[in-house]
Amino acid sequence: MEALIEEPGTADTTWESRLEAKALIPGTSTGVAFKLWVGGLLLVLLVGIVAYVNQYNNGLYVTGMRDRISWGIYIAAFVFFAGISMAGTLMSAILRITRATWRTPITRVAEAITVMGLITAGVFVIVDMGQPLRLYQMYLNGNWQSPLMWDMMAITVYLTSSVVYLLVPMIPDLAFFRDRLPGRVPHVQSWMYGTLSFGWIENPPQRRALAKAVAILTVLIIPVAVSVHTVLSFVFSTTVRVSWNSTSFGFFFVAGAIFSGVAVLIIVFAIVRRRYHLEEYITERQFTYLGYLLAAMSMIMIYTNATEFITKGFKASDDDLFAFRELFATKFAPLFWFYFFGGLVLPVLIVAFKRTRTITGLVVASSFAVVAMFIERYFIVVAGMSVPLMPYEPSSYMPTATEWAIVAGGFALFMLFLTLFTRLFPIVAIWEMKEEHETRVEVAP
Amino acid sequence: MIVDLRHCDGCQSQGTAPQCTLATIEGHLLPEPMEWIEVYESPLEGGGTQFVPTPCQQCQNPPCVNVCPVAATFSAPEGVVLIDQDRCIGCRMCMAACPYDRRFFNWGSPPVPPEALLADYSMEHQVQAKVGTVTKCDFCVDMVRAGSLPHCVAGCPQGAIYYGDLEEDLATNGKTLVSFKDFTTNNNAYRLKEELGTHPRVWYIPGHGEAVGRDPHTTGRMPTKWPWIERAKGAVTWKR
Structure with missing residues (x-):
């Protein structure tokens, strides 16, 4: 492979020619x-x-x-x-x-x-x-x-x-x-x-x-x-659905988007880096900074969730209570607590300690975050709709x-x-x- | 529309499922499990229950119309909210928006009895049902124009449902004629979820069937049946 990309006159591997050679690898090798x-x-x-x-x-x-x-x-x-x-x-x-x-x-x-x-x-x-x-x-x-x-x-x-x-x-x-x-x-x-x-x-x-x-x-x-x-x-x-009735939803979705985006980035970079031998350019430094971003966004997510649940839970309308019970205790509880501890708290902990703040650690944290964010999107949609609007038995949904x-x-x-x-x-x-x-x-x- | 809950016993005295629902199913050849007018049973303050027949509330500020991305559901000039099933893209945003759970989706190829095949589709009647589109109570505007009462009004054995024109200030259950203003004011009429600002055009007169001798502690009503479902070839039905 190395022989393939060697150009006459660039035998001395300068920084620049090395970069060019590396960049050409994906285009030429399968x-x-x-x-x-x-x-x-x-x-x-x-x-x-x-x-x-x-x-x-x-x-x-x-x-x-x-x-x-x-x-x-x-x-x-x-x-x-x-x-x-x-x-x-x-x-x-x-x-x-x-x-x-x-x-x-x-x-x-x-x-x-x-x-x-x-x-x-x-x-x-x-x-x-x-x-x-x-x-x-x-x-x-x-x-x-x-x-x-x-x-x-x-x-x-x-x-x-x-x-x-x-x-x-x-x-x-x-x-x-x-x-x-x-x-x-x-x-x-x-x-x-x-x-x-x-x-x-x-x-x-x-x-x-x-x-x-x-x-x-x-x-x-x-x-x-x-x-x-x-x-x-x-x-x-x-809409007038009780779980979605929030003025902070726009901010919440932007924060969630950045959070899941950073997590996906970390995973993709780890794969691309290893597969195309880009260790020289995508270094620990990039991963560490992305890890900090991940942890910061994760804390913003915890904060946003907390404000949402505290303000709604304090007033505790019947519908809110129904939604909370489903989310925290019954139907969606395993999903929710996995999201909260596995997807939000765990990445912060992994990034917080120097010993776990390695590329492998960050990939693990990001994988949890990505799965958790998919789950979060799922229960936003489904739990939001499962609060009954009229006096009927709550319905359920399973893909x-x-x-x-x-x-x-x-x-x-x-x-x-x-x-x-x-x-x-x-x-x-x-x-x-x-x-x-x-x-x-x-x-x- | 005014529903006099004092006269509604959920057809307990008739020994059938609510006949407004059954008449609507027959009249519109509705696929199972659609109950365009559904008789909900809700608890009363001091125990016991009341029956609340609930058609589409025909809101004056309809959340469903506001969210439809292709204007397939719209407020007709007379005020009724209709759906054009030839335009509906099936995104179901209106179903998420409706606070009364009064919209239905044709999840599969809807079962149709042979006679439905003869019907010409119109937004005011919605026969036959079209797969992948949303449907709901249309207030039977085509029937009213032809001079007859909506299926549910005609089907109610207790005369509990009144139908009329707000501007003319008249409503009828097929037996008596009332002034909308007097009838609603004198009987403390209310609307469902009024606080949402949807301005429904269905009023309710509080009660639990006491005028027709119902004991509020006798709960439950007969389940609805779709009588012609056996005659529909290749019928697919689903649960709500």
């Missing part, structure tokens, strides 16, 4: 493990598609949802995937604005997670619809008053802008791939690099234009991201095999997108790292 992984994902995806075809033919009858709990795990998955899409914006935009240079090696993958997360979230909206072929009605007869309409607009804008935000800073790196990879990859692939690098030849006007475009996008995407997660919460909090298969298919889709991205695109922001390296070298005598 192993058995990779093929097995992709094959496995395709299989799960296929099962999901078969389950969906079955659902499409028989109606949502094949799900566990019914009139009284009319949203279920699909909407939970929708909120979850929309949530982890916050990762990219946080890493690239919020941290770029604060000039946190440690995030440079990891921005690209984070931005990719944003795009893939949003696409998967969109898939779950369509999966949940009773008449998916009528989606065009949203464009034809959209009702501007509806939070779902705001949601669709916000997500469409977010998806568009995050695709642009993924692509624009990638242009110099795509040009690098365009120049270095022909002959080693299929023709279509090098054609793609050529097209997507938009004639980048790295002259000063192009560099200035790029810097300006990135700066503008950075500022613009932050309010878009925040609005997406806020509006998403409005889908719930604009059916079809729903599990489709949700698993959704996860496979997300991972497949991400795998193919890391395989086909420059996953390290080569030019940004070079730039920063240069400034560092200049500053340091």
Whole structure:
């Protein structure tokens, strides 16, 4: 492999040539493990598609949802995937604005997670619809008053802008791939690099234009991201359901999005780092900082949950008490306490102690956080709907095999997108790292 | 609509399931388990229960209409909230928004008796039910226009349900004619969950069937049956 990427004249492994060589690895190498992984994902995806075809033919009858709990795990998955899409914006935009240079090696993958997360979230909206072929009605007869309409607009804008935000800073790196990879990859692939690098030849006007475009996008995407997660919460909090009746839901969803986004980032980085041998660039430092972020967001989540439960529990209306009893003591109690202790408290503890603040420790903490956040989305949706509105027996909901298969298919889709991205695109922001390296070298005598 | 709860005994005296519900099922050929007008049994302060027939409340400020992303559910000019099942995308946001649990989803291919196949679909009648869309009580506006009373009003053996026009200030249960204003004011009428600001157009006169001799401590009502379900080929039914 090393021989493959060796270029004449770069035998002396300078920092720069080493980086370039490393960046080219994913684009040129495939192993058995990779093929097995992709094959496995395709299989799960296929099962999901078969389950969906079955659902499409028989109606949502094949799900566990019914009139009284009319949203279920699909909407939970929708909120979850929309949530982890916050990762990219946080890493690239919020941290770029604060000039946190440690995030440079990891921005690209984070931005990719944003795009893939949003696409998967969109898939779950369509999966949940009773008449998916009528989606065009949203464009034809959209009702501007509806939070779902705001949601669709916000997500469409977010998806568009995050695709642009993924692509624009990638242009110099795509040009690098365009120049270095022909002959080693299929023709279509090098054609793609050529097209997507938009004639980048790295002259000063192009560099200035790029810097300006990135700066503008950075500022613009932050309010878009925040609005997406806020509006998403409005889908719930604009109804009169007692568990969703909260003014802090917007903030809560944004915090949850950042939290789950950071957790997903840590897991993905750990995998990418090992798989593509990027230990030199994605170091312990990145993981430690991400760990701090994880712990901070985790504490914000604990805080938000506490304010919500204390203010509602103090007044203790009958419906609130019913919801609390289900959440804390009966139906959803195992899920809730796992979420609280496993997903919120445990990550803080793991990050707090130096001995556990290792990459393995952080991956464990993040895995707990990701599972817990999916569970949290699940009980927000389902527990919120299980409070009876009229004098009837409380109903229950349990996802059916079809729903599990489709949700698993959704996860496979997300991972497949991400795998193919890391395989086909420059996953390290080569030019940004070079730039920063240069400034560092200049500053340091 | 005004429901005089003093006259509603949940059809305990008839020995049947509530006949307003049954008449609605027959009239709209409703798939099981839809009860567009559902007779809830709720506890009274001092023990015992009352029966509360609950159709769609036809709110003046309808939460369902406000949240529908494609305006498939809307307030008609006469004030009734209707659903266009040819436009509904099946997102079920309206079901999350309705505070009265009065919206139903066609989860599967709805069972239809043969006669339903002859019906022309109209938003005011909603026969036949369409899979993957939301449906609910439509206040039988098409029947009223043709000069007859809604199924539930005509079906009530005790004359407990009055139907009329707010602007004309008239309502009838098919036997007597009352002034809406006088009848509601004189009998302390109330509306369900009035505090939500939905302004329902269904008023209730407090009671527990005392006018028709019901003992509030005799609880329970007969379960609803869907009489034609055997005749519906390939019927799929589900639980609420």
